Structure formats: structure tokens, C-alpha cells
Amino acid sequence: MTAPGTDKRKGKPRFQKRLSVRFGTEAKMVGGNVVEISEGGMRIESTESFPVHSVITVFVQFPRHSVRLRARVIWNGGSSESSSSRMGLALTQPEPKLKQAYGEWVAEVKKTASEAHSAGTASAAPETAAPSTKAAAAPVPPSPAPPRAPEPAGPVRRRLESRQGQSYDALLERQPEGWQLTIVQLPRQIGVGAPDFQSDCPDYASAEKALRDFVRTH
Numbered sequence: 001m002t003a004p005g006t007d008k009r010k011g012k013p014r015f016q017k018r019l020s021v022r023f024g025t026e027a028k029m030v031g032g033n034v035v036e037i038s039e040g041g042m043r044i045e046s047t048e049s050f051p052v053h054s055v056i057t058v059f060v061q062f063p064r065h066s067v068r069l070r071a072r073v074i075w076n077g078g079s080s081e082s083s084s085s086r087m088g089l090a091l092t093q094p095e096p097k098l099k100q101a102y103g104e105w106v107a108e109v110k111k112t113a114s115e116a117h118s119a120g121t122a123s124a125a126p127e128t129a130a131p132s133t134k135a136a137a138a139p140v141p142p143s144p145a146p147p148r149a150p151e152p153a154g155p156v157r158r159r160l161e162s163r164q165g166q167s168y169d170a171l172l173e174r175q176p177e178g179w180q181l182t183i184v185q186l187p188r189q190i191g192v193g194a195p196d197f198q199s200d201c202p203d204y205a206s207a208e209k210a211l212r213d214f215v216r217t218h
Helices: 096-124 204-217
Strands: 005-007 012-014 019-024 029-037 041-046 055-061 066-078 085-091 156-161 167-175 178-185 197-201
Touching: 019 041, 029 055, 041 055, 041 066, 066 096, 156 204, 167 204, 178 204, 197 204
Parallel strands: none
Antiparallel strands: 005 012, 019 029, 019 055, 029 041, 041 085, 055 066, 066 085, 156 167, 167 178, 178 197
16 A cells, blocks of 8 residues: 555545446446546556546445446556556546545545554564563661670689589680680689680680580580
């Protein structure tokens, strides 16, 4: 289907689209196709033709109904594209039914052309990712580690009693690379004989834990 052109002689739009047509006289009716049509005339392609100035009856088959017309042959000749003949017809008088059918057909042609253009534009447009309806879940930051309790500045002496009723004297001393834990069972003084337990710990908390573990198991 092509876009409408303009009839320079009458200033009316002309549409190029093949419509079935039957035309002729009472003695002879033939078939063909309308290859161009306007409100004032048309161009017909057929295997047969009528002489110039002949007045013929034309039945044009529009998409919804057929329209009967009277027209005069104003020119005829062979088609350069095929062996068929073409004729130019001019309506002998205004035909209300043609005007209505022609108007409906023009509107349909324009609508079809507009839809085809819109479809072509949409297919040429780059595809874009559809926006997500759900926001991406933000990563949950890890819980901050609880702050460490400040370590004491000097040695810490502790007096503890185990579950078995034993008493212990514990000494936690700061060292250049951590803390040293020394435990002796009472009654006895630290420094007299070997300790019952002694361990080097990386920090004060580790020394406290080692002390609790010792008392729990003794």
C-alpha cells in the first residue's frame, strides 16, 4: 500500500490500492482491478478495454460493499508492466454512494498506514530493561563488635574457690606481649614452690577465661 498522492487536475487525493471492479455495457461486462481512485475518477487495469469516450457502468468492490457508477473512458493504453491494458475513467455525475464509500475507504487506508508506521517505529526502538517493581534489598551491615573492656594497668590478684571447695590464689601480670596467669592452691604463698598452673595469654580477657576454666575443672 502506498501513501496518497494528489490529483493535480482537481486537487483531490488519489490512493493507489487494488480494488476488484467489473465494468462494461449491457452487451459486455469484464473484470479488472482499480489501481488508482479518487472521488472524480479512477484508473483501471484489465485484460480488455473500451474505446475512448465510451460511457460504461462500473461496479467497484470496496471492503464493505460494492458501489455502482457511470463513467466515461478518457484514455486507454497498454501497461508497461504487463500485457494488460489500462483505462482512465471520469465519473459522469456525482455519486453519493461513491463519496460515502470512498470516504470510509480513505479513512481505513490512512488508519492502516498509520498503524503500520507505528509498528515499524516500535520495532526499531531499542529495547530497554523494564524497571524493577521491587527495590533491591540493601545489604545488611554486619553488627559492630562490642567494645572491649579496658584492661587493668597493673597486676591483678584474685582469690577463688572451686566447686570442690578448694581455694586458689591467682595472679594476673602484664607482660610485654600479653598477660601471664599464675595459680596456686591455698594454703600456700605464690613464690613458695612451683605453681599449680601457669600460662601466657595474648590479652587480659584470655587470661580471665583461662582462670575460669581452671577453677571449673578443679
